[in-house]
Amino acid sequence: MVEKANVLSKDWKAGIAMNFVKKIINEWDPINLFPGAPDDEYWTEIEEIESLVSATDDPDELAEGIYAVFVKEFGDDVFKRRKSECKWIAQMIIKRNDTGLVPVRMQPYFRTTSRKSDKDNERIEGMLVCCDSHEFEIQVGGKVKHNLFSKMHYLTSKDDKITVFARCKKCNKDVTVFDSKSDGFEQIGKKTGTLITTKSFACKKCANNNFSVYIEYKYPDVQELKDLAITETDNAYTWIWITLVCNKCGKTYRNFVDYQIG
Helix, strand or coil: CHHHHHHHHHHHHHHHHCCHHHHHHHHHCCCCCCCCCCCCCCHHHHHHHHHHHHHCCCHHHHHHHHHHHHHHHHCCCCCCCCHHHHHHHHHHHHCCCCCCCCCHHHCCCEEEEEEEECCCEEEEEEEECECCECCEEEEEECCEEECCCCCEEECCCCCCCCEEEEEECCCCCEEEEEECCCCCHHHCCCCCCCCCCCEECCCCCCCCCCEEEEEEEEEECHHHHHHCCCCCHHHCCCEEEEEEEECCCCCEEEEEEEEECC
16 A cells, blocks of 8 residues: 555656656746647747756756747747746756646746645735835726625635736836636636636725735645545645735725636
């Protein structure tokens, strides 16, 4: 029994490691090819980056290599990402771990503030950061309701489509914070996101659209993910809470999104 468990553990770790670089690069999508392109569109660049990874574990050296690979393949008129962003990607590849928690596409922008675990769940809290800044414009899609205290949040019905995008106020990078049709445990293996109309969300107190974004993920216990042979662990969360804080007046929209996935 022990031998079988060890084999399962090794297979599980190997499954996570397999195509790890591909997943990170595809989620990053540095020249915005998706969703229109096939998922092997960056395969040439991914193979070159995998070769770099096997040769170095220095994030600065790997970042320079990643930058050079994309400039060589696409030119700096098409590939317009900064070297600092390449360093985030390099750090994420080098610092990959066994659990793989926090969605891959969020890892360059997610700064963990708290991590708690018990026998059943892992809960990870953090805030959104880009360009060393926590100032974002918010775009939202989905049905909205008000509670008795006039706080705004999204319906959690599985029939509702919910999307939340955050745009960095410094570099205009768009980050998909949550998409109910592709994110979370029940959506593992599904590649198609939600195509719905979004609109800017402004603070109800001061009409400003400049927010700090706080996120909490709830994951099943790591051992449970192993037992289920789940390799896409980053997307295996079962609950997400998103809180917005207006950077102008300080109004807090606690649990602006409160969504149970599984």
